[in-house]
Amino acid sequence: MKTDILFKQFLAEISNQVTQNTYVIWFSKLELISINNNIITIKVPMEIHKQMLGETYQELIDTTFFSLTGMNYTFKYVTDDEIEEFSPPVFEEKKEKVTKWESNLDAKFNFDNYVVGNSNRLAFVAARAVAEAPGTIHNPLFIYGRSGLGKTHLMQAIGNYILAHSNKKVLYTTSNEFMTDFTGIATIDKGSNNINYANEFKNKYRSVDVLIIDDIQFLVGAERTQQEFFHTFESLHQENKQIIISSDKSPDDLKKIEERLRSRFMWGLPVDIYPPDFNLRCDIIKEKVKNTSIENKLNEDVIEYIANSCVNDVRHIEGTINRLLAYTAMMVPEKISLDFAIEALKDYVNTNIFINNSIASIQSTVADYFKISIDDLKSKRRTNNIVRPRHIAMYLCRMETDENLVKIGMEFGGRDHSTVSTAIDKIKEELETDDNLNKMLKEIKTKLQ
Numbered sequence: 426m427k428t429d430i431l432f433k434q435f436l437a438e439i440s441n442q443v444t445q446n447t448y449v450i451w452f453s454k455l456e457l458i459s460i461n462n463n464i465i466t467i468k469v470p471m472e473i474h475k476q477m478l479g480e481t482y483q484e485l486i487d488t489t490f491f492s493l494t495g496m497n498y499t500f501k502y503v504t505d506d507e508i509e510e511f512s513p514p515v516f517e518e519k520k521e522k523v524t525k526w527e528s529n530l531d532a533k534f535n536f537d538n539y540v541v542g543n544s545n546r547l548a549f550v551a552a553r554a555v556a557e558a559p560g561t562i563h564n565p566l567f568i569y570g571r572s573g574l575g576k577t578h579l580m581q582a583i584g585n586y587i588l589a590h591s592n593k594k595v596l597y598t599t600s601n602e603f604m605t606d607f608t609g610i611a612t613i614d615k616g617s618n619n620i621n622y623a624n625e626f627k628n629k630y631r632s633v634d635v636l637i638i639d640d641i642q643f644l645v646g647a648e649r650t651q652q653e654f655f656h657t658f659e660s661l662h663q664e665n666k667q668i669i670i671s672s673d674k675s676p677d678d679l680k681k682i683e684e685r686l687r688s689r690f691m692w693g694l695p696v697d698i699y700p701p702d703f704n705l706r707c708d709i710i711k712e713k714v715k716n717t718s719i720e721n722k723l724n725e726d727v728i729e730y731i732a733n734s735c736v737n738d739v740r741h742i743e744g745t746i747n748r749l750l751a752y753t754a755m756m757v758p759e760k761i762s763l764d765f766a767i768e769a770l771k772d773y774v775n776t777n778i779f780i781n782n783s784i785a786s787i788q789s790t791v792a793d794y795f796k797i798s799i800d801d802l803k804s805k806r807r808t809n810n811i812v813r814p815r816h817i818a819m820y821l822c823r824m825e826t827d828e829n830l831v832k833i834g835m836e837f838g839g840r841d842h843s844t845v846s847t848a849i850d851k852i853k854e855e856l857e858t859d860d861n862l863n864k865m866l867k868e869i870k871t872k873l874q
Contacts, residue, residue, distance in 0.1 A: 431493065432457040438489045443482075451477055458508065465490070466501045468508055475502040492656045495607060495626055528588060529597040534581035540712045542705030545575060548696045552579050556586040559593065559635050559667035563694035565658075569672045570698035573738025576671040579698075580637050583669060593634035600643040603630070604650045631660045635667040641690075642672045645681040655686055662689070700827035701739070703783070706732035709739060713746050719753050722761040730766055734774035736827055748773045784822050784836045790872050791818040794865075803838040819845050820852040821869065 436455070440448045451474060458466040469475060478486065479502060490498055536556075541549045548568055555566050566583075568576050584595045606626055630636065636657075644651050661668055672679060675697065676690035701709060710728050714720045731749075735741040752769035753761060792799045795814040802815050815837065822833045823845070830842035837845070855862050 428457060428460050431460075434493055435489055438493065439485070442485060442489070451482065458503065460498075463496065463498050464501055465498045466503060469502045469504060472504060475504075478502055491652070494624075495653050526594065528584060528595045530581050530584045530588065530595065532585060534578045535585050536582045538712060539575065539578055539582055540705065540709045542701055542708065544701050544705060545579075545698045548579060548698050551694055551696050552583050553586075555667060555669065556583045557590075559587055559591075560665040564662065564665070565668035565670055565690060565693040567670045567672070567676060567690045567693065567695040568698065569675050569695065571673050571700075571738070573740040574698045574700060575739050576698060577639055580639065580669055580671055584635060584637050587635055587667075594632065595635040595637070596629070596633045597637040597639070598630075599639045600641050603638060603654065604644065604647055606630075607650050607653050630657050633661070633666065635669070636661055637669040639671050640673070641670050641682070642674055642679060645679070648683075651683050651686060655683065655689075658686070658689055662692075668693075697829075699829050699832075700737065702827075703729075703732055706735060706742065709742055710746065713743060717746075717750060719746075719750060719761060722753070722758070724760070724762075726763040727761055727766045730763055731770075731774075734770065745770060745774060784826060784828060784833060787821045787825065787873065788818055788836070790869060791821065794869050794872065803836075805838065816848040816852055817866070817869070819848045821866070821873075823849050825870075825873070 436452060439452050443452070454470050455474075456468040458468050460466075467478075469478065479500070483500070486500060487497065490496070536549075536553065539549065551563055551566060552568075555563050568579060570576055581597060584597050587593050587595055606629065644654065658668060670690060676687045676695055679687055679690075707728050710731050714723060731742065731745055735745050749761070749766060749769050756765075756769075758765055788799050788802050791814055792802055795810070797811060797814060801811050802818055804811070806812075819833055819837060822828060822836075823830070828836075830845045834840040834842050834845045852862070856866070
């Protein structure tokens with residue numbers, strides 16, 4: 426970008442931030458002399474302008490130039506008398522590079538091979554809606570959940586769908602790449618190179634129709650990068666460009682991200698993905714083995730064994746299948762029996778003796794142990810012989826399954842997640858001093874096994 430164009434943009438931004446009278450008096454007659462070595466020299470009409478611009482309006486000037494270039498400058502103000510003695514260095518312009526646009530999307534990620542279940546259904550529905558009408562609904566779309574649950578797959582599926590059904594410009598990136606690109610502005614040579622790099626940076630991130638940024642939590646601690654991302658977000662959102670963000674935490678839990686950013690993450694739709702339940706894990710395994718050498722060799726027992734052994738995330742499932750593929754290629758069995766799978770994966774999976782536990786099985790076991798009914802656990806009754814078993818059941822559901830507090834509350838008569846959290850905390854506290862409670866939980870876990 427030429428410096429005169431940059432300065433016109435600067436003045437336009439200033440005019441939107443001050444009164445008309447202020448702009449006419451202090452800014453309208455400013456002229457750019459040069460930009461060199463991170464020093465901007467500006468001609469002013471009178472000496473008084475130096476004082477007003479350098480003191481009263483300097484913070485506004487600094488912020489505005491930073492929003493336009495991503496750089497911090499030192500400002501020098503000169504009058505007509507002084508300018509005759511001022512010989513600015515020649516400011517060389519470099520031609521902008523013409524490069525092929527790269528979306529950074531992986532074509533293998535699409536909606537057709539994204540397996541949907543109760544744990545990710547809302548996120549999937551929201552993603553399809555955004556893909557079909559980018560910039561008009563759920564903007565930004567904020568997808569959160571712990572690592573390995575399919576957030577990246579879903580985000581890239583949105584991007585690939587938009588590319589296939591429109592001419593929109595899509596960019597997938599990570600927060601680390603964004604930070605690296607932004608940091609590069611401050612590390613390259615000063616002067617015109619810096620200006621050109623800053624313009625390339627802005628062109629990359631602010632000229633897109635759809636910005637997909639993964640793992641936003643890694644911006645924690647990078648204050649200047651957060652500031653730049655804020656300006657990027659504002660620029661895109663004001664033009665109704667679609668923004669899609671992922672994180673391992675909800676917006677409310679990103680405490681070290683600027684408040685103004687966290688509030689903007691809530692503007693659209695924050696939606697969580699939590700660990701897949703048993704049925705979804707089975708469906709994922711069936712999808713992952715499609716068109717592989719073991720597709721027709723697996724029986725349901727093996728699929729269920731893998732599903733029971735991989736409770737944490739989809740990546741663990743993928744790794745387990747790759748291990749089984751490699752072992753099968755070496756041993757070449759006609760069929761993959763349960764015994765064969767156990768042998769192949771014995772050093773790879775850590776089978777949890779409680780992984781078959783669901784909320785329903787825990788409720789049944791606890792109700793049987795205390796000689797009450799499952800309906801009692803779900804009821805509104807507050808007698809001690811019901812409340813204590815209910816708290817214990819809630820505690821076990823949280824400790825022995827991957828279900829979140831909201832899901833557990835729903836299965837206990839539609840209780841609020843805060844009620845579940847209070848019950849769990851109460852049991853945890855009692856376990857520190859109550860030997861009988863520890864013995865009781867051990868007996869219940871044995872029954873679960």
